[in-house]
Structure formats: C-alpha cells, structure tokens
Amino acid sequence: MSSIVDMTSADTHCPYCALQCAMTLRTGAAGAVTVAGRDFPTNRGGLCQKGWTAADLLTHPDRLTTPLVRAAGRLRPAGWDEALDRIVTAVGDLQQRYGRDAVGVFGGGGLTNEKAYALGRFARVALRTRTIDYNGRFCMSSAAAAGLRAFGLDRGLPFPVADIAAADTVLLVGANPAETMPPFVRHLADRRLIVVDPRVSATARLAALHLQPTPGTDLVLANGLLHVAIGEGLVDADYVAARTTGYDEVRRVVAQWWPARVERLTGVPVADLYATVRQLADADRAVVLTARGAEQHSTGTDTVSAFVNLALALGLPGRPGSGYGCLTGQGNGQGGREHGQKADQLPGYRRIDDPAARAHVAAVWGVHPDDLPGPGPSAYELLSSLGTPSGARGLLVFGSNPVVSAPRAATVTDRLCALDLLVVADLVRSETAELADVVLPTAQWAEEDGTMTNLEGRVIRRRRLRPPPGSVRTDLAVLAELSGRLGAPTSADPRVVFDELRRASAGGPADYAGISYERIDAEGGVFWPCPTPEHPGTPRMFLDRFATPDGRARFVPVDHRAPGELPDDEYPLYLTTGRQLTQYQSGAQTRRIAALPGGPYVELHTELADRLGIADGEPVEISTRRGTAVAPARLSTTIRPDTVFMPFHYAGPGRANTLTGDALDPTSRMPEFKLAAARLTRVRPR
Numbered sequence: 001m002s003s004i005v006d007m008t009s010a011d012t013h014c015p016y017c018a019l020q021c022a023m024t025l026r027t028g029a030a031g032a033v034t035v036a037g038r039d040f041p042t043n044r045g046g047l048c049q050k051g052w053t054a055a056d057l058l059t060h061p062d063r064l065t066t067p068l069v070r071a072a073g074r075l076r077p078a079g080w081d082e083a084l085d086r087i088v089t090a091v092g093d094l095q096q097r098y099g100r101d102a103v104g105v106f107g108g109g110g111l112t113n114e115k116a117y118a119l120g121r122f123a124r125v126a127l128r129t130r131t132i133d134y135n136g137r138f139c140m141s142s143a144a145a146a147g148l149r150a151f152g153l154d155r156g157l158p159f160p161v162a163d164i165a166a167a168d169t170v171l172l173v174g175a176n177p178a179e180t181m182p183p184f185v186r187h188l189a190d191r192r193l194i195v196v197d198p199r200v201s202a203t204a205r206l207a208a209l210h211l212q213p214t215p216g217t218d219l220v221l222a223n224g225l226l227h228v229a230i231g232e233g234l235v236d237a238d239y240v241a242a243r244t245t246g247y248d249e250v251r252r253v254v255a256q257w258w259p260a261r262v263e264r265l266t267g268v269p270v271a272d273l274y275a276t277v278r279q280l281a282d283a284d285r286a287v288v289l290t291a292r293g294a295e296q297h298s299t300g301t302d303t304v305s306a307f308v309n310l311a312l313a314l315g316l317p318g319r320p321g322s323g324y325g326c327l328t329g330q331g332n333g334q335g336g337r338e339h340g341q342k343a344d345q346l347p348g349y350r351r352i353d354d355p356a357a358r359a360h361v362a363a364v365w366g367v368h369p370d371d372l373p374g375p376g377p378s379a380y381e382l383l384s385s386l387g388t389p390s391g392a393r394g395l396l397v398f399g400s401n402p403v404v405s406a407p408r409a410a411t412v413t414d415r416l417c418a419l420d421l422l423v424v425a426d427l428v429r430s431e432t433a434e435l436a437d438v439v440l441p442t443a444q445w446a447e448e449d450g451t452m453t454n455l456e457g458r459v460i461r462r463r464r465l466r467p468p469p470g471s472v473r474t475d476l477a478v479l480a481e482l483s484g485r486l487g488a489p490t491s492a493d494p495r496v497v498f499d500e501l502r503r504a505s506a507g508g509p510a511d512y513a514g515i516s517y518e519r520i521d522a523e524g525g526v527f528w529p530c531p532t533p534e535h536p537g538t539p540r541m542f543l544d545r546f547a548t549p550d551g552r553a554r555f556v557p558v559d560h561r562a563p564g565e566l567p568d569d570e571y572p573l574y575l576t577t578g579r580q581l582t583q584y585q586s587g588a589q590t591r592r593i594a595a596l597p598g599g600p601y602v603e604l605h606t607e608l609a610d611r612l613g614i615a616d617g618e619p620v621e622i623s624t625r626r627g628t629a630v631a632p633a634r635l636s637t638t639i640r641p642d643t644v645f646m647p648f649h650y651a652g653p654g655r656a657n658t659l660t661g662d663a664l665d666p667t668s669r670m671p672e673f674k675l676a677a678a679r680l681t682r683v684r685p686r
C-alpha cells in the first residue's frame with residue numbers, strides 16, 4: 001500500500017470514529033478541500049456522512065483562529081504570549097498555594113498517539129501532577145479492564161476486521177455499527193448475525209436473531225448463555241483445559257442461571273438462548289463483540305467478563321478467525337489509552353504503580369522515578385471534585401467537551417465553573433470552552449501529522465494537507481510552549497514525539513518500538529505489539545499464549561448486581577442514551593456541519609405515547625433524579641414500551657447527560673450512561 005502527500009492532496013484517515021476510514025483529501029482550484037474514500041481493509045473505500053463532510057469544518061465561520069482570554073467576564077481575543085503567560089502564572093500560583101495536584105489535565109480519545117503521549121508527559125513532568133484522566137474513561141474502559149483481567153492485555157480487537165468478515169457467526173452485544181460506523185457493516189454482510197440490544201436498532205434490523213433484553217440484564221444473559229452451552233455439552237473442553245484457568249468457579253456461578261430464570265429477568269425467550277449458543281458453537285469461525293451498550297454500566301466490566309467467559313468456554317479467543325473483541329468508539333480510542341493520558345497508566349500501556357515501568361519511563365523522560373506522580377482520580381471523580389477542597393483548582397482540557405459528554409453534566413458544569421483556572425484547547429468554542437478563562441485555538445486533522453491506532457490495533461498515519469490558518473497551533477505546539485515555560489522543554493514535531501513514544505513504550509504491553517512513520521507509509525499500517533524494526537507486527541494476538549504470567553486466559557466468575565438505580569413508582573421508565581448516524585461524540589464538530597442533520601429527541605414506543613397522550617414531534621419533559629431535559633418525542637415501535645432513548649450529542653435543554661447518573665463501575669470507574677430511572681411528561685402549552 002503506498003501513500004501520497006503533495007501540495008494538493010494527502011492520503012489520511014477520517015477525523016472521527018475508531019474505524020478510521022481511509023480517505024484522500026484534495027485541494028481544489030479555489031482552495032476548497034474535497035474528500036474521497038480510499039480503499040483500506042477497514043472501510044473498503046466507504047465513508048459515512050460524517051467522513052464525507054469532515055472538510056466542511058476546515059473553513060467554518062465558528063472556527064477559532066486566535067487565543068481568547070476572559071476579561072471582565074467575557075472572552076476576548078489575545079495574542080499567544082498573553083494567553084500562555086496567563087496560564088503559566090496561574091498554574092504556578094495554584095500549585096504553590098494548593099500543591100502540585102491542584103492543577104489537572106483532561107484529555108480525549110480522539111487525540112493522536114503523539115498528543116496523548118505528550119499530554120501524559122506534560123502532566124507528569126511539567127506539572128508533576130497526578131490529576132490526569134481523559135474521556136476514554138467514558139468510552140471503553142470497562143472492556144479494557146475486562147480484557148486485561150482475562151487475557152493479561154487489552155487490545156480492542158485482537159484480530160483484524162477481515163476476520164469478522166470471514167466469520168460464520170457474529171454476536172454483537174450493545175453495538176450499533178449500522179448507525180455509528182456504517183462502512184463496518186460491509187464486514188457483516190452474509191454473516192450469521194446475532195444482535196443483543198434493547199432497541200430494534202439499525203444493526204438489529206440486519207440480524208438473523210435479535211435478543212432484546214431488559215436494560216441492565218446483559219450480564220445475566222451472558223451467564224444464561226454459558227449455562228446453556230454447558231448443559232448442551234457445547235463447551236470446548238480441550239481448549240478450556242489447555243488454554244484457560246478458573247473455569248470451575250465460573251461453572252458454579254452460572255449453574256444458577258437456568259434458562260427459564262434468565263428469561264424471567266431478561267425477557268429473552270429460552271428458545272433464543274439455545275439458538276444463540278448453538279449458532280456460536282456450530283460455527284467454524286465465530287466472533288463475540290461488545291460495545292458501549294454492554295460496557296457503559298456500573299456493572300460494565302463484569303458484563304464484558306461474562307461474555308468473555310462465554311467466548312472462552314466455546315474456545316474462541318486465540319483461535320484463528322475467531323475470538324472476542326471490543327468495538328472501540330472514539331477515533332483514537334485504542335491508542336488514546338496506551339500512551340499515558342489515563343490516570344493509572346504510563347506509556348506502553350504500563351501501570352503507573354509498577355516500579356519497573358516507572359523506572360523505564362522516567363529514564364526516557366530524564367527524571368528520577370520518585371519524581372513521577374502516582375495514580376490519580378478517574379475522569380468522573382476528577383471532574384466532580386473540581387474546585388472542592390479535595391479536587392483540582394485548575395484544569396487544562398484538550399480534545400474533550402465534558403459539559404456535554406460527562407455524566408451528571410449539570411454537576412460537572414457547576415464544578416468547571418468553580419475552578420480558578422480553566423483552559424480549553426479546541427477548534428471551536430465548545431460548550432466547555434465557553435466557560436474557560438483561556439481558550440487556545442488548535443489545528444484540525446487535515447492540518448497536522450501524526451499517528452492513530454484504529455480499532456484493530458493497527459497504527460496508521462494522519463497526514464497534513466495544509467498548514468493551519470492564522471495563528472492556530474497544533475496541540476503538540478501548545479504543549480511544547482507550555483512545557484518550555486514550565487521548565488520542562490519538549491518537541492512540537494510529531495516525528496520527534498513519536499520516536500520518544502517508541503522508546504517509552506519499548507518492552508511494555510503496547511510496544512511500538514519497531515513502528516516508524518516510514519514503515520507505516522510503506523506497509524499501510526503496523527499492528528502493535530511490534531518490538532523491533534524487523535518484527536512483522538501482530539495482527540492476531542493470543543494464537544499461542546495469552547499475555548498472562550502462565551500464558552492462559554482467565555475465566556472470571558461474575559454474577560448479577562443491580563444497576564445504580566432501577567425504575568420505581570416515581571421514575572417508572574428505563575432511560576438509555578447513545579449515538580446517532582450524523583453526529584460524533586459531544587457534537588462540537590458535527591453539530592456545526594450544515595449537511596449533517598440532527599437535533600435531540602426522546603424515542604419512545606407508541607404504546608407508551610398513547611398511555612401518556614404524547615404525539616410524535618411534540619416536546620416532552622424527561623426527568624431523572626439528576627434533572628430534567630426537554631426534547632421532541634420520536635415515536636417508534638422499535639423500542640421497548642418500558643424504555644426511552646436519547647442521543648447524547650446535544651447541549652442545552654436537550655442534553656441527555658443532564659439526566660445520567662454517577663454510579664461508577666468499581667473496576668473501570670465507567671459511569672452508568674446506559675441506564676437511568678426516568679419519568680416522561682408532556683410539556684403542556686402555557
């Protein structure tokens with residue numbers, strides 16, 4: 001695979017989701033940038049609406065072109081020196097008064113590998129703060145935690161997407177790629193597809209079998225499926241004996257989940273449990289995939305573990321053409337979690353509390369290991385403690401818009417407002433930027449070089465078509481400027497940063513040491529781990545051994561726990577949140593693109609609408625114990641009558657995260673985005 005970059009065109013990848021569809025950008029005669037899909041194993045030339053329109057933001061009038069600083073309550077334009085000096089002075093003042101951890105950093109799963117790495121280094125070396133986490137905590141952290149404890153290593157898909165396209169049976173749990181990453185659906189064509197989703201989603205409509213469990217019961221469903229597999233004699237006993245540990249304890253736990261009991265709790269018919277297991281077990285190649293629907297719960301890690309247990313019992317992980325994987329969501333959801341912007345990790349996917357890891361990374365950074373801070377608070381705990389005696393007093397936000405995307409968003413907004421210093425680096429005045437003391441305008445994807453790691457663990461190149469406009473700088477340049485002013489100089493050159501990242505990752509679980517820009521260009525991407533320049537990379541993992549000390553995968557016994565809250569007399573409905581086709585994450589970018597229609601809504605079943613006297617399109621008030629949102633009703637027959645759905649991309653009265661709660665998964669610290677107890681009422685004319 002060759003790549004092209006010249007003055008007028010660049011082969012790169014989409015700025016949005018983890019599929020990282022390949023595209024070619026071209027500059028036309030009038031300077032307008034056009035986008036064309038490019039053939040690549042993940043997208044086979046396809047793009048969704050978001051990808052096709054991605055260039056529209058390059059010249060959008062909302063684009064920030066100069067720093068802004070707050071004066072007399074308003075944001076006004078400023079020069080870079082004024083903006084950066086103000087940040088550095090405030091950081092110094094806050095850290096002197098309240099300690100190092102009083103200044104924190106909040107990153108994003110869309111940042112390039114270089115930026116994610118530079119951000120972690122900036123926090124640990126320039127600020128010497130333990131207060132750093134990122135919005136990926138809200139995305140795939142439960143699957144990452146479950147993958148780590150089962151396989152000893154977390155790579156979303158431990159095999160290429162081509163393996164999914166060749167599988168006989170695909171079980172998709174809480175994933176809706178037909179809406180979130182449409183080109184991925186090409187890989188599901190002609191597969192025997194089983195979808196687990198409480199809604200008849202666009203993906204569920206493609207399925208041969210759709211299981212529609214009661215929200216919050218996915219774990220019971222998985223345990224029930226394993227119970228059936230055991231009862232039907234479909235467990236791969238040789239595989240379990242040779243490649244795993246812990247099966248007996250899991251067998252004991254799932255013994256209590258006999259099919260009729262599972263049907264009672266989940267609503268999934270017994271016959272469908274048997275059909276699902278049979279279709280997985282009979283396949284030569286079968287794949288089990290989870291996504292946010294299973295993961296964004298206070299029981300998310302255990303729920304993923306339950307599906308991993310099922311996959312292990314059927315002998316799938318590490319078998320060529322089969323396996324378990326997680327469909328990562330954000331653009332660099334995979335790489336973003338490997339390079340040190342996570343509260344508990346150092347580059348190379350190393351644990352920050354591991355003395356050997358600290359010594360290795362400290363040597364690369366030229367500091368003493370004892371000077372590296374320890375683990376910090378997780379994303380929601382970081383955000384919800386801002387401005388309190390136990391939390392940070394200053395925060396620098398890169399590539400994230402927590403006013404819209406964080407759970408219990410009104411509380412998070414209040415906490416952001418309570419800060420002594422809020423700095424936001426972004427392309428536009430996002431809702432979080434509107435609250436900031438300093439806003440720094442940063443380059444867009446077509447204006448910068450770097451690498452991303454797609455949902456398969458394939459490291460790919462982001463290539464610059466043209467420089468950023470006006471005085472806009474790249475995030476790396478901003479971090480280099482700030483680091484230099486804080487006495488810890490770093491490079492703004494992505495190649496230099498990537499080379500340092502390679503050294504920092506060497507020997508770690510996510511080893512990039514053998515990957516270079518030149519290799520990526522020549523090979524069209526390189527799968528990690530890749531420890532040396534001669535190493536071919538690792539498209540398929542776990543074929544011979546898992547990354548555990550004994551080389552065996554670990555069954556993890558998990559059992560049903562109630563979610564943070566359940567419907568009751570006062571709040572009788574399940575609320576679940578998710579994405580829609582035309583929008584990406586907090587919508588700060590896609591909501592501004594005229595060609596991407598959208599808007600908040602509350603989806604409800606016609607039966608429920610009749611009961612409440614609600615007409616299609618009528619504004620409705622939806623309340624939970626956290627607050628109230630207002631959005632038009634969208635009537636359908638494809639959702640359970642006891643469940644309502646809202647997309648989470650919107651701010652203002654239709655902000656879904658006003659409603660979500662702060663129950664956290666005890667292992668991953670994932671908030672419960674997918675389940676809240678809610679009440680729906682008409683907004684009566686005044």
Ligand code: SF4
Pocket residue numbers: 014015016017018019020021043046047048049050051052180181182183184
């Ligand atoms: Fe592809 Fe995702 Fe971009 Fe759509 S948003 S074009 S699916 S990478």
